Amino acid sequence: MQTLLFLIVFPILVACLLLFVKRTTIRYAVVALSALAIGGASIYLLMRYAFEGAVYFAAPSGAIDLAMVAIEMGLALFIIYMGAKFRNYLAILLAVIQAALVVYLEMTFSGSLHAANNLFIDQFSIIMALIIGLIGSLIAVYAVRYMETYHHHHPEVRDRQTFFFFVTFVFLAAMFGLVFSNNLMWLFFFWEITTISSFLLIGYSETEEATKNAFRALVMNLLGGVAFVVAIVLLAATEPTSGGIDLARVLASPDAAVVLIPVVLIGFAGITKAALMPFSSWLLGAMVAPTPVSALLHSSTMVKAGVYILVRFSPVFAGTFAGFSIGLVGGVTFLVASAIAISRSDAKSVLAYSTIANLGLIAACAGVGTYMLVWAAILLIVFHAVAKALLFLGTGVIEQRTGSRNIEDMEGLIVRMPKMAVMMFIGIAGMFLAPFGMLISKWAAIEAFVQVPFGLIFIAILAYGSAVTVFFWAKWMGKLVTVTQNTERVEKGFFEESWAPLYIITGLVIAAVFLFPVISSMLIEPYVLAIYGVTAHLADANVAIMLLMMALLLILPVSFLLFKRTARHLPAYMGGRPATPDLHFAGSLGLTREAQTRNYYLTEYFGEAKLFRPGAAVCIVLILVSWILAGVAL
Amino acid sequence: MSTMAFLKRSPWILHYDASSCNGCDIEVLACLTPLYDVERFGIINTGNPKHADILMITGGINELNRAVVRNLYEQMPEPKVVVAIGICAATGGIFRECYNIAGGVDKVIPVDVYVPGCAARPEMIIDGVVAALSILEEKRAKMTGAAQIKDDARHAAGEST
Amino acid sequence: MNWLIGAVLFLILAPIAGGLIAGIDRKITARMQGRVGPPLLQPFYDVGKLFEKERAVVTTAQNFYVLAYLIFIALSGALFFAGGDLLLIVFAFTLAHVFLVLGAYAVHSPYSHIGAERELIQVMAYEPMIILAAVGFYMVSGSFYVTEIAATTVPAILYLPGVFLGFAVILTIKLRKSPFDISTSHHAHQEIVKGITTEFSGSTLAQVEIAHWYENVFLLGFVFLFFAWNPVIGVVAVAITYLAEIFVDNVTARARWQAALKSGWLATLLGIANLAILSYMMLGGA
C-alpha cells in the first residue's frame, strides 16, 4: 500500500516543491529525478502486484474524507470565482449544482458513505499506473525544455512556469489516485481534480481563445461531474443492493438493474471526459495549450480517465441494451472523427481527431463489454497512450524547430530532421499499421464483435473506419518520407535534452510490439479472467507471425546498403520540362515556377462542417437512448 | 542473365511529337491500332521516359522543344535508342527554312534510326523500330560488357589492396 | 507441415502463374479489340527486360519501399496459402500497399505524388469490403482461418452472394482494371503519366510487376474461397470472374476517383446488407 500512497502523495510534494523552483536547470533536475522516482515506483508496483490479482487496502478514512469534501468545496468556490471573472455563468451554475449535490449527499447518506476498502490495485490499475508513471512523467520531463523555448517564442505570454509544473504534477497525482480508488467518493474527488487541472493547463496562455476553450472543457467536464454525483447519490440511496460507493461491491452487485442507471450515468461522465461526441469540442479546443499539455491530455491522463471508468464498468454494461447504446456512441464517434481527420492539415488537429476516434473505439468495446472486447479495449489504451505521446511530443519539436505544425510543411522532414522523421514514422506506424499495437487491437475487436448479437453494426463501423484511418495516416507518412532535394538539415543544436524522452517513448512503441504477448498474458488476461471467468488471447501462431513481421520491418532498412552504389540519379519527371531538383522549372513567358505537391483533404466529403454536427446529433440521441434503456431495464 | 536478351522482345516506346505537321504523329498512332497491332512484338506505348527503351520523335527541333527533347532523352535509362520518324525529324523537312527551326532531331540528341517519308508509313515505322531493336541489343551487350569489365577491375583492385 | 508447403509453393509458383495469367489477360484483351496481341509469355519478357535495364532512381529510398512492398505482398499471399488468419492477411496486405504508396511519395515528383494519393483513395475504397468479406467467411464457416474456410462443405457463395458481388467490384480496383485504374494502369495513362509507378524504372519497376502477379494470384485465391466447397466449380468460377473483369476492363472508360470511392463503399453496403440478412437468419435459428 505504501507504493500506492507514494504514487499519489509524492507527485503532490514535487508539485509544491516546483512552485519555488525558478531556474530551468534546477527544475529540469527536479522533474527528471521525480520522473525517475515515479517511473521506478510504477515499475515496482508492476513487479510487486502483477501476480496478486486484485488487492484491497482499507487506507485511513475519516479525516481524509472530510478534507476531500473541503477541497471540493474550495474548488467549487474557485470555479465560481473564475466563472464570475470571465462571465461564464454556465460554469458557475454547474459548479453550484455539483457542490449542492455533494453537500446533500454528505448530509443525507452520511451513514452509507463509506467503503470497506478505499484503495485497491489490480492488473488493470497497474497498466494504467504504468502509463501514467512512465509516459506521463516522460512528458513532464520533455515539458521543462519545451516550456523554456515556448516562452522564448511567445514573449507575450506571462511566464507562469512554476504554476504550470505544479498543476502538471498535481494532475499526475490525481490520475494515480483515480486508478487506485475503490471508494467512489475518492474516485470522484480525483476526477474533479483532473477536470480543474486540465482547465488550468488549457488556459495557460491566458489569451482570449485559450480562456474560452478552457471554459468549454470545464463546462463539459462539470456536466459529466454532475452526472457522476447523481450516480453516487443513487448508489448511496440503494446501498444494500447496489453496494453503495464501494467500487468492488458495485461491480459484484447481484441486482444488475439497480446498478445500471448509476453506472450509465458514470458512463456518461466517462463520455464527457473521453471527449466522445458530442463533447469532442473541448479536446479539440485544448490544442491551444502548449504541446506537452496536449500530449498529457491525449495520451496518459484525462481522456484515459474517461475510458478507464468505462472499461472498469464494462462488466455492468455487458449484455445490456444501455451498454450497447453507449458502445454505439463510441462507434459513431470513431467513424466520424476518423473521417474528419482526413480533412485536417494541422498536425495537432489530426492527432486530436485520431485520439477522439480511438477513444470512441475503446468506448465501443467497453460498452458492449464482452470479455474479448475488454481485452481489446485495454490493449487499445496501452498502445494508444504510447504512440500518441510520441506523436504529440514529436509535433511539438517540429513546430518549435520549423515554425509550423502544418502537415504540408513537414514535407521532406526525412531530409531536414531525419531522426525526428523516423520517430514520427514509427509513431504513425504504431497508430495504424500491422504489426503495431493499435492494429492488433482493432483486429481483436473485429473478431470479438463477430460473436456479439448485432455486432455487425460495429463491424461495419470498424471496416469503414479503419479504411479511413489508413488514408489520413498514410498521407501524413508520405509527407514525412518525401525526399526533397537541396534542403538543409535543421536538426542539430536544438534543445537536445528533450530528445531523451522522445527516444525512450520511441523505444516503448517498438518494445510494446515485442512485449505485447507478455503484457497480454501477464496483466490483461488475468484481469479479464478474474472478471469474466474466461479470457481472450491471440493464437500463438498469429503472435509469431506478428513478431516475424516486426522483425522484418526492423531488418528491412538494412537493404538500404544494397542500393547505394550503382544507381544513376535522375531528376523527377516533369512532363519533359527541364526542372531543378527542387522542382523549379521555366514556365510560360520565361517565368520560373515551382511545382508543389499537396495532399488530398477531400473536404467536400469529409469536412468538419459536413460531418461534425450530424455525428454529434446521433451521439446525443444515443446517449439519451442509453438512459431510457437503463430506466426501462429497471 | 546477360545472354537472355529480353530487351528485343519487349521494347517499350515513348513517342514525342516535336515541331511537325502532325502527319507522322498520326501514323505512329496508327501503328498501335488493331490494323498494325505493334503489341504483337511486345511494343507498348508507355508515355513515360523512365519506362521507355525507344524514343520515337516526329517533327523537327525548334527553340521551345529543344530542352524538352534533351530532357526526355536524358530521363530514359540505358540502354536506349532514338528513332527519328519522317523527314521533319531527320532534317527539319518542309519547315527547315522557318526562322525557329534548328533542324532534325540529331541537332540535340544522337539518333540511331531515321525513318524516311512524309508522312512515314506505318509499315516503315515498324521496320524502323525493328531496325532499332538490333541496335538496342548491341548497346545492351556493350553495357553489360562494360559493367563486367568495371566489375572485374573493381575485384582486381579489391584483391590487390 | 501442410501450411509450409502451401506457403513455399505460393512463393515459387505464384509469379509463374501470375505472369501467365497476365499473358492470357493481354491476349484476350487483344482479341476483344480485334488484334492478335503479344505472345503468351510477354509479361515474362517485359520483366526480364526491366532487369536488364540500367538502375536509375530519383532517390535511393524508393528502392527500399518497393522492395518492402514486394516482400509484404509475397508474405501476405504466403500466409493466405499457408491457411492463416484472414484478417491478419488483410492487414499485412494493407501494410504492403502503404509501402508502395510511400515509395511513390518518397520521390517527390508531381505525377507520382498524385498517383500515390489516388492509390490511397483506392485503398480506402476497397478495404472495408475486404474486411467484410473476411467476416462473411467467418459467419459461414465459423473461423477466420483460410484452412478451415477452404475446408467447409458449405457452399459459401449461396450464403454470401451480396458479399461476392461487392468483392467483384473491388476486385476491379485491385486488379487495376478500368474503370477504376485511377492510380496507375497497364494501358497508356496519359493524364498522370504512369501515376504511382511513374518514377520507378528498371528492376524497381520489375519488382512492382512481380508483386502485382503475387497479388493477383492471392486475390483469385480469395475469390476461390467463395466456391471452395467444390474445387472444380471453384476453378471455373474463378476463371469466369477473371474473364468478366477483363470484359469490364475493355468496355468501360476510366472513372474519376469519386466514382471509385463511392463504388467501393456502396459495394460494401451491399455486403453489409447480405451479412445482416444472414445474421438475422442465424439468430432466427434456421
Ligand code: SF4
Ligand atoms: S515529315 Fe511530313 S508528314 Fe511528317 S511531320 Fe514532317 S511534314 Fe508532317
